[in-house]
Amino acid sequence: MSLDKNDPLVIPVFKIHTTKNEAKSREAGRPIYDDMEIVEVRFAGDRNKISIFPAHAICGEAQDEHGDTLKITYAERWSDQYKRFKAKEHQVAEGTPVDELPFLTQAKRSELKALSIYTAEALAALDGQPLKNLGQGGRDLKNQAQAYLDNASGSANVMKMAAEIEELRRTVAELRADKASPDSQFASWSADQIKDWIEEKIGERPKGNPSHATLVKRAEEVAIGLADEAA
Numbered sequence: 585m586s587l588d589k590n591d592p593l594v595i596p597v598f599k600i601h602t603t604k605n606e607a608k609s610r611e612a613g614r615p616i617y618d619d620m621e622i623v624e625v626r627f628a629g630d631r632n633k634i635s636i637f638p639a640h641a642i643c644g645e646a647q648d649e650h651g652d653t654l655k656i657t658y659a660e661r662w663s664d665q666y667k668r669f670k671a672k673e674h675q676v677a678e679g680t681p682v683d684e685l686p687f688l689t690q691a692k693r694s695e696l697k698a699l700s701i702y703t704a705e706a707l708a709a710l711d712g713q714p715l716k717n718l719g720q721g722g723r724d725l726k727n728q729a730q731a732y733l734d735n736a737s738g739s740a741n742v743m744k745m746a747a748e749i750e751e752l753r754r755t756v757a758e759l760r761a762d763k764a765s766p767d768s769q770f771a772s773w774s775a776d777q778i779k780d781w782i783e784e785k786i787g788e789r790p791k792g793n794p795s796h797a798t799l800v801k802r803a804e805e806v807a808i809g810l811a812d813e814a815a
Contacts, residue, residue: 592705593628593714595677596662598639598669621669623658628706629714631699639666679703680733687728704729770803778803785810 601622608616621639637643639659646656659666668675680703682693699717701707707729715722770778778799783789785806790799 592677592679592703592709595626595628595700595702595706596658596665597624597626597675598622598659598662598666599624601636621659623662623666626700627714628701629699629710629717631717677702677706679705680736682707685729685732687732688725692725704733708733768800768804769807770800773800773803775799782806 599622601620602617603620605616605618608618623637623639625635625637627633637658640657642655643658643661644656645653646660648654664678665675682688682696682702682704685693685704685707688696696702696707696718699714701710708726710718710722710726715726718725770781773781775796778796779790782799782803790802794802
């Protein structure tokens with residue numbers, strides 16, 4: 585049984601399970617109940633397959649940032665879901681909700697949810713008996729979900745590339761704007777000489793370590809400002 589936190593077919597839901605504490609009830613002479621945090625694990629495509637575990641029971645191992653192996657609990661394995669549970673927020677399955685899939689009817693969305701299939705990722709990952717449980721047309725639904733995800737991924741890559749190109753254009757424009765004119769009187773000055781001159785003229789020394797071209801440009805701006813004041 586796979587309990588991989590990234591498996592789209594695994595749907596963990598944290599709950600409070602209340603049981604009667606017989607020993608405490610006898611001692612107190614009245615019903616005493618204990619609350620326990622549990623995780624109810626369902627599996628997409630199989631409505632009859634449910635596993636329940638104490639939320640803080642050890643379920644496996646993980647490595648920390650130092651490479652050391654640590655024991656982890658179910659609450660730590662699915663930490664995002666657990667945080668939502670503690671905050672009394674709706675616990676959602678990771679991925680694209682089936683409600684967003686345009687090729688599904690509302691009735692089919694309800695059928696999928698009844699089989700604990702809440703996301704496009706879970707639908708696309710179905711195989712074997714869980715896929716057969718979808719009945720006639722199940723394979724087509726799986727293929728359509730995969731095509732939807734592939735198309736979305738391609739669109740995201742195009743948008744990312746467009747953003748990177750735009751960022752490159754801005755960088756080039758900034759570099760061109762920052763390029764000092766070879767005719768500037770400050771072009772042959774050292775960085776310290778320019779900083780000293782600017783400080784002398786406006787009483788404020790440039791901070792940090794700007795490029796020589798940036799210092800030249802700033803000195804030119806100061807010179808122009810002084811000339812305008814004199815005029």
